[in-house]
Amino acid sequence: MTKRRFIPFSELKHRKAIVVDSMHPNGLVLSHWRGAPTPAEVRDNTSAAMVLHALRFNLPGLDLPYVTANHFDIDGFVGVWSLLNLELALENEELLRQMALIGDFRELDLNHPLAGEALKLVCWINAREKQLFYPPFGAEQLPEPEVTLCPKKFAYFLREFGRVLQDPNWEKAAWEEEVGEVLLGYRDMYKPTTKLSRHPDIGLVVLQLPEPLHYYALFSRTQGFDIVLSCYSGNRYELEYKYTTWVDLGSRPTLPRINLAPLAARLNALETSGHTWTYDAITETGPLLRLNGDKLTQVETYDNPTARIIHASSISVEELQEVVVNYFRTAYQGIEPRTFWTWKEIKELQLALPL
Structure with a gap:
């Protein structure tokens, strides 16, 4: 040996x-x-x-x-x-x-x-x-x-x-x-106050819950999905591409990551709170789209949602979900999930998106 x-x-x-x-x-x-x-x-x-x-x-x-x-x-x-x-x-x-x-x-x-x-x-x-x-x-x-x-x-x-x-x-x-x-937090994920809506065609799961939770609890009900939109009380939101789309998964096909810049621009056109929607590059391990996200360090971005301030938005939960779902449905139109996307393919794909 x-x-x-x-x-x-x-x-x-x-x-x-x-x-x-x-x-x-x-x-x-x-x-x-x-x-x-x-x-x-x-x-x-x-x-x-x-x-x-x-x-x-x-x-x-x-x-x-x-x-x-x-x-x-x-x-x-x-x-x-x-x-x-x-x-x-x-x-x-x-x-x-x-x-x-x-x-x-x-x-x-x-x-x-x-x-x-x-x-x-x-x-x-x-x-x-x-x-x-x-x-x-x-x-x-x-x-x-x-x-x-x-x-x-x-x-x-x-x-x-x-x-x-x-x-x-x-x-x-x-x-x-x-x-x-x-x-x-895991227990909270199964309370009546927590609501899930799944959109398997775009790999998105929407979580509605009163307060932020530790990631190990928050993502406990997101298996098989790659984008998580967390909606907390008081119109506090975070959208995240999970790490499952940074790596090559061996168990299932995935959709490629899509640039979050146009989505941030649409949300900023609606936002009147004084805060700004910002986004991380799709090459980050777990890119976030959130209000004032550009003020976070990489340590804070990786840390649990419970450890960072999540600002209140002027956009209602219903409108936010509609904008997010429509954005990804449009972006993923004609794209089939598969395994082993390359970063070159993902970056080239952004240039051809109907956004």
Whole structure:
């Protein structure tokens, strides 16, 4: 059996490695990034699931002695840890898959028997990451880039994760606050005050609920959909393309992302609150359209909706939904969902849209 070790991404210039949740020509790539040359036989929704497939099927190329990633997140970490802890990874395969789904796509499904344990582990990583290092995307405010800083995170979590995996309750003090928030929000998603309307033809789900929730709760009822319009009391709104459209999903076809600029312009023509509708580029991991979104840092954009101010709009819920649904129906006219869109195709598509 090959004894592997983690190396910083920069060392790929000098040696070959298994590249997890990233891309580089000097090694075996196991990544769900759009356009990644991951072998077809191990394709899946998360990079961690691809790693677990590769381990179970003994994919050619796994004899490389090094493992790396260019950033730290839960999906990538689970993949890296699995390559360094083969037996434990295969013993806990479904639990690790759930961790990657919750961490990357934020789609918590408590009907799954291992989702509760996976949630504890994900929230433990979240807590320790913020406490000991910096939050996701926090490197943008530091003098060094993520690719340089993340090996310190990997060193800590690769050392500590096996202990916590055996009994997450050992670290209950770290995860219980966030887990409690998620579970309360999950319950709120099934209250009569929460309403869902689904538009499968455009991949849009509209959530109407009193207050913002933690993402793991908010997206718990959005599986199979890629655009979420959240409508909170007091005419507070956020529209988001989920991360499911930034990566190559292996389980289902998707529609390509559509430029949000024309939609923002239509909403600004209606808006009289004094706030401005802004939008993120479609190449961002989870682009938001919201009032005053250009004032958010990347850390704030990635953080939960409960952690940011959502301004009241002058546009009614009914009118907003009508504008949003009509926009995407027009944009997606004649476009069929499929797998493995390239960024080049997506960018070229914007030029031909009837908007």
